Amino acid sequence: MGHMNASSVAPEAAGASEAPYRSGFACFVGRPNAGKSTLTNALVGTKVAITSNRPQTTRHTVRGIVHRDDGQLILVDTPGLHKPRTLLGERLNDVVRTTWAEVDTIGFCLPADQKIGPGDRYIATELAQLKRTPKVAVVTKSDLVGSEALAAQLLAVEKLGRELGIEWAEIVPVSAAGGEQVELLAQLLLQLLPEGPPLYPDGDLTDEPEQVMVGELIREAALEGVRDELPHSIAVVVEEMVPREGRPDDRPLLDVHANIYIERPSQKGIVIGPKGKRLKEVGTTSRQHIEALLGTPVYLDLHVKVAKDWQRDPRQLRKLGF
Structure with missing residues (x-):
């Protein structure tokens, strides 16, 4: 019976009170381990960004799309901003600044603990130079501290803004892991977006080319356990x-061919491991993640290749997608 009553409301009365639909872009910034990826995943509701406790694993712009009845928030994931040491570092910083200038709102993540x-x-000093873009200070991991420590951190964030001349649109504590205030944050960010129709009408969760996301999953698996030895010298x-030809419709198989590039021949052994054991594990782990992402069985063909000093060579960087 419920739907009968709804339709009997006069249409003009129903329409008059509705908030305008808003859509636009936001990005989270913050130092490594500030909880940006976990927050992205909590808002979108699917694992899209690659979470890691080391800087710079999210090399590509992974966008997650947050759908609500009154708006659409597109999260652009930027690489971490850091003092550059290499050509790659400088290029990443340029990407960050360009992205910041193009989004409608920025969430600055600071861990509560x-x-x-x-x-x-x-990062805050850089943000202070962007006068027009509204900035929300997000105090993440709020579940890790007591209420007094949390209150102190919120005051410290407010003080940081005052010192640098940043006027926070909001200061919000959030626990992405526990789901605390995640929905509130989504609403606050949506309110800061311009009015307009959904930018992704069919509601895709991500407009990231699937190949790039698959590459990220393989890279993540390849770095697992050897980050100290190979922090950034892996590209996939x-x-x-x-799709494999001649397979019945109900048993599809996707062939994925990927190369893991390292900078020096000496690193090959680290990635492959004794008797190829490590590379096998990397293959198994990433294959499971890829199958979960794409929802289809995958045959993964992985090769390790040397691309000499790719982080410093502009031609290689272009080829590897930077």
């Missing part, structure tokens, strides 16, 4: 993803 440090201040290129 760590004092505001030089890394936070470095997915050469092709093609």
